[in-house]
Amino acid sequence: MREGELLQHIYDRSASLPRSVIVGPGDDCAVVDIGGAHILVATDQLIGGRHFAESETPTDLIARKAIARNVSDIAAMAGTPTHTLCAASLPEEYTHADELFDRVHAWANHFGCPLVGGDIAMTAGPLALAVTIMGTPHADRGPVLRSGARPGDHVFLSGPVGASYESGWHLGFEPRIALAQRIASDLRDRLRAMIDLSDGLGIDAHRVATASGVRIEMEAHAIPLRDGTPSWREGVRDGEDYELLVCAQADAIDGLVRIGRVVEGDGCVVREGDEVIDVSVQGWDHG
Ligand SMILES: [Mg+2]
Structure with a gap:
């Protein structure tokens, strides 16, 4: 089963959730909603051999x-991270557990979301870290969802796409917390x-288009590419860019590159001259 199908399976079962959601x-x-406070919560796994090369x-x-x-x-x-939990699956022969948790602890502090709990299990491998993070929404704007894009909005990127793995960006990227809050x-x-x-970029922009019930059109020449990315075609599908795709009712946003617009319809395309290329499935669907 592909990740997209499994997520849909989960969403279908989330149709009637309590009012606290x-x-x-x-x-x-x-x-x-926990005791009247709105809290952001998310979880993500990092798995050896899939999200990083275990030996190097x-x-x-x-x-x-x-x-x-x-x-x-x-x-x-556009939230503020506040607390972190981390569950680790460690291969039985793994010898860096103390250092790993020291560094998890240090980076959680660095990003302002101290580690407040976790779990460790010994397994046959690979090394895997499951992190849960909590945060608070922006005080004035509230949480910025994927579903708010409207025809007439412009589409912006916070930085270049492509060659994330080859360049090492996927290990050292800077999450755009301050930028998102400023916007x-x-x-x-x-x-x-x-x-x-x-x-x-292709698959993630399509997620915004689908959630918002709109179509996203991007201009090939406007998409900023990381050094080492041969063309926009690789740039839209490489993944792990960790830049923000922003849809806004604005002609320009300081520090962001305008790459396209939101129109009526559905799907996600790149325009290159007279050509219109569907990029809605361009990216990683972790199957
Ligand atoms: Mg995400």
Whole structure:
């Protein structure tokens, strides 16, 4: 079963959730009401051999990526990370457990979301870290969902896409927490929708289009590419960019690159000259 099908299976079973669930499965974070406070919560796994090369990745960077990709999900809602939990599956022969947890602890503190609990199990491998992160929504804007894009909005990117794995960016990226909060403070409700790019610009932009019931059209020449990315075609599908895709009722946003627009319809395409290329499945569907 592919990840997309499994997620749909989960969403289908989330149709009738209690009123304490403000935003259920299907966005970068869930939003839940706990004692009257709205809390962001998300979880993500980091697995050896899949998300990092087990033999060659320094322990510090494994720990950093495990925390940072969760922090990036909080950034995608324009929230503030506050607390972290980490459950680790350690191969029986693994000898760096103390260092690994020291670094998880340190990076959680670095991103402002201290480690408050976790679990350890010994397994046959590979090394795997499951991180749960909690946060608070933006005080003025509230959580920025994937579903708010409207025809007429412009589409922006916070940085280049492509060659994340080859360049090492996937281990050392900077989650866009401060940027997201600044945009939310400046634009308030004109900031319509956001997602952090984990699986590829094509597939992730399509997720926003689908959640919002709109079509996203991007211009090939406008898509910023990381050094080492041959063309926009690789850039839209490489994944692990951890940049923000932003849909906003604004002509320009300081620090972001405008790459396209939101129109009526459905799907996600790139325009290159007279050509219109469907990129809605361009990226990682972790099958
Ligand atoms: Mg995400």
